[in-house]
Amino acid sequence: MSSGDGLDTACSMGHSGVTVSASLALPVSARWASAGQATRAHRALCLRCRRPARVCYCAHIPSLQTRTHLVFLQHVRERRMPIGTARMAHLALPNSEFHVGIDFAGNERVSALVSEPGTFLLFPGPNARDLRDLREGELKSLIVVDGTWPLAKKLIRVNPALSRLPQLSFRPSRPGNYRIRKEPAEHCVATIEAVAEVLGVLEGDPERFQRMLRAFDAMVNTQLRLRAERTGPSRYATVRPKPKKPPERVRVAESLRALGESLVLVYAESNPVKVSETERRQELLHLVASRPSTGERFEALMRPGAELAPSAPHHLELDAQEILAGEPRDVALARWRAFLRTGDVFAGWGYYAWALIKPELEEGATFIDLRERLIRVVRKKLGGLDEAAGVTATDCFAGARGRAGRRLIALERVLERLLAPAADPE
Numbered sequence: 001m002s003s004g005d006g007l008d009t010a011c012s013m014g015h016s017g018v019t020v021s022a023s024l025a026l027p028v029s030a031r032w033a034s035a036g037q038a039t040r041a042h043r044a045l046c047l048r049c050r051r052p053a054r055v056c057y058c059a060h061i062p063s064l065q066t067r068t069h070l071v072f073l074q075h076v077r078e079r080r081m082p083i084g085t086a087r088m089a090h091l092a093l094p095n096s097e098f099h100v101g102i103d104f105a106g107n108e109r110v111s112a113l114v115s116e117p118g119t120f121l122l123f124p125g126p127n128a129r130d131l132r133d134l135r136e137g138e139l140k141s142l143i144v145v146d147g148t149w150p151l152a153k154k155l156i157r158v159n160p161a162l163s164r165l166p167q168l169s170f171r172p173s174r175p176g177n178y179r180i181r182k183e184p185a186e187h188c189v190a191t192i193e194a195v196a197e198v199l200g201v202l203e204g205d206p207e208r209f210q211r212m213l214r215a216f217d218a219m220v221n222t223q224l225r226l227r228a229e230r231t232g233p234s235r236y237a238t239v240r241p242k243p244k245k246p247p248e249r250v251r252v253a254e255s256l257r258a259l260g261e262s263l264v265l266v267y268a269e270s271n272p273v274k275v276s277e278t279e280r281r282q283e284l285l286h287l288v289a290s291r292p293s294t295g296e297r298f299e300a301l302m303r304p305g306a307e308l309a310p311s312a313p314h315h316l317e318l319d320a321q322e323i324l325a326g327e328p329r330d331v332a333l334a335r336w337r338a339f340l341r342t343g344d345v346f347a348g349w350g351y352y353a354w355a356l357i358k359p360e361l362e363e364g365a366t367f368i369d370l371r372e373r374l375i376r377v378v379r380k381k382l383g384g385l386d387e388a389a390g391v392t393a394t395d396c397f398a399g400a401r402g403r404a405g406r407r408l409i410a411l412e413r414v415l416e417r418l419l420a421p422a423a424d425p426e
Contacts, residue, residue, distance in 0.1 A: 048091065051082065055222050060215035061092050068142055068202050070096035070195065071113055073104065073162075075147035075155055083223060085192035085216055086146035092212045093195075103158050113141055114161040121145070121165040122198065123156065128167035131201050139202065142168070146191050172197055192216050249377045253419050256347075256373075261293045264344050265411040268356040269316045269404050273306040284356045285323065286316055286401075287336065288408040292415055297408070298339045300332035301401065317402040333360055349385040349411060370414050377418060389413040 046056040070093055072086050079100050090098040097109070104110040113119055118140030143165065145152045156162045172189050189197070196213055200206030245251070256263065269286035283306055289298040301318070303326040313320045326332075346361075347368040348354055354367045375382055382388050389410035 049088070051219075055219070055226070057088065057215040057219045057222075058091075060218045061088065062211045062214070063094060064092055064199075064209065064212065066093060066095045066199060066203060068095070068199060069140060070199075071110070071141055071143045072096065072098045072191075073110065073143060073145050073155060074098070074100045075145075075151040076100055076102055078147040078151060083219065084146070085190045085219075086144070088215050088219070089192040089195045089212060092192075092215070102155065105159065105161070111161065113143070114165060116141065119143065119165060121156075121162055121167045122169075122194065123152070123167045124169040125167045128169035131168050131170040131198060134168070134202075139168075142198070142202075144191065144195060149188075168198075170194075170198060170201070190216065252373050252377055256368075256415065256418055259345050261291060262341070262343050262345050263292060264340070264346050265290045265292060265408065265415065266346050266348050266353060266357050267404050267407045267411060268353040269312075269402070270356050271304045271306065271312045272309045274309075282356060284360070285312065285326070286318075286404045287332070287357065288404045289336075289339065290408055290412060292412060296339070298336065299401075299405070300336060301326040302329045302332045303327060305329065315403065317406075322401070336360060347411070347415070349388075349407070349414070370411065370418065373418055374414060385410045385414070389417075 044053040045051065046053055046058060049056055049058050049061075051057065070090075072090050074086050078084060078086075087098065090096050099107060099110055101107065118138065120139050120142050122142055122144045143162065145155045145162070147155060172193070192212055193216065196209040197206075199209045203209070246254075266287075266289045268284055268288070270282040271285045272280040273283050275281050283304060285302055285304060287298070287300045287302070290296065301323065303324065304312075308320060308323060313323060316323065340361075345366045345368065346354070346357070347370050349371050350369060351367075358365065358367075371382065371385075371388075374388060385407055391406055391410045391413065
């Protein structure tokens with residue numbers, strides 16, 4: 001199994017592999033000329049290995065018949081890797097197939113293969129069997145996924161049929177020779193090295209399949225020689241690197257600061273009203289808000305329209321009589337609308353309070369979850385709002401009552417933490 005290699009290929013190959021002569025080479029510009037497009041000098045490419053003619057390795061590729069049917073599934077991004085080896089292995093094995101893609105659910109050939117008895121996946125999963133534990137005749141087809149380790153894992157994740165296949169693993173008998181590409185660990189080898197080792201065990205003839213590696217060794221040696229002979233800058237030296245994004249903590253702070261006076265912090269408490277034996281409707285009782293840029297604050301404790309649930313006083317941290325003596329709902333909501341401005345953006349901790357407040361806002365109102373933003377900045381799990389803000393039971397702004405008043409103070413402290421994020425390590 002390779003840490004990831006592959007070559008560009010235009011289509012899936014059949015069992016017989018590629019039959020184009022290894023000596024054929026054609027300038028790429030000829031393809032564009034036939035379409036009437038402007039041409040320019042290009043390096044001649046070998047139509048078989050798809051490599052520039054001067055580094056073509058086709059002369060070193062053997063043709064090895066096998067009892068084992070190999071199926072290469074290459075991630076579409078990996079086919080652009082010019083020094084890959086999956087295509088090289090396919091060219092050496094007439095009894096092999098080569099398919100490029102990500103989601104193979106619509107590929108009838110691959111779907112048929114993964115449903116056949118005797119099909120295995122070469123991948124070192126936690127439940128993989130050792131290659132040498134197979135019984136004779138148990139394996140008929142072997143699927144090899146090709147790409148970097150993250151891409152190979154993605155192929156298996158995106159294709160559930162692959163993840164359900166029995167998996168095989170092996171331990172290389174010698175270190176890999178992939179000196180022109182960085183491997184994630186010492187035991188990792190190129191795709192062609194993995195295939196040669198596996199076939200040597202399955203077919204009982206390790207020396208015969210070592211012949212596959214002649215093309216691989218030739219490619220590696222050629223690349224190292226050309227690298228040593230280069231006197232000028234790399235052909236990629238003029239490519240400008242992508243500008244680095246600022247740290248997440250800076251992006252979050254800038255996005256919140258840009259909202260200015262339109263940012264409104266909100267928190268709300270409710271009265272659970274029984275609708276049926278299994279259903280409860282949440283009635284808005286306590287609403288608090290603040291506009292941090294101006295220092296304006298709002299509070300409304302509304303008289304319940306339905307029977308006050310026994311649990312409500314406990315959750316609101318207010319006396320039941322105080323709740324029942326609350327402000328009429330229409331009066332409170334009229335004050336709420338007067339507090340708001342056109343274009344306000346609302347922020348809170350999670351979506352429970354937002355669900356209570358949203359029906360009292362204009363359609364299309366925007367909400368920002370400060371909990372999600374803080375997780376992105378500190379990059380670790382968080383407790384509740386009080387814990388994240390470091391507030392205590394005695395923290396409450398003047399005129400606000402109960403838990404809602406304390407939670408509004410907590411939201412303001414979380415916002416301060418996000419606007420001055422240098423104190424929060426990523």
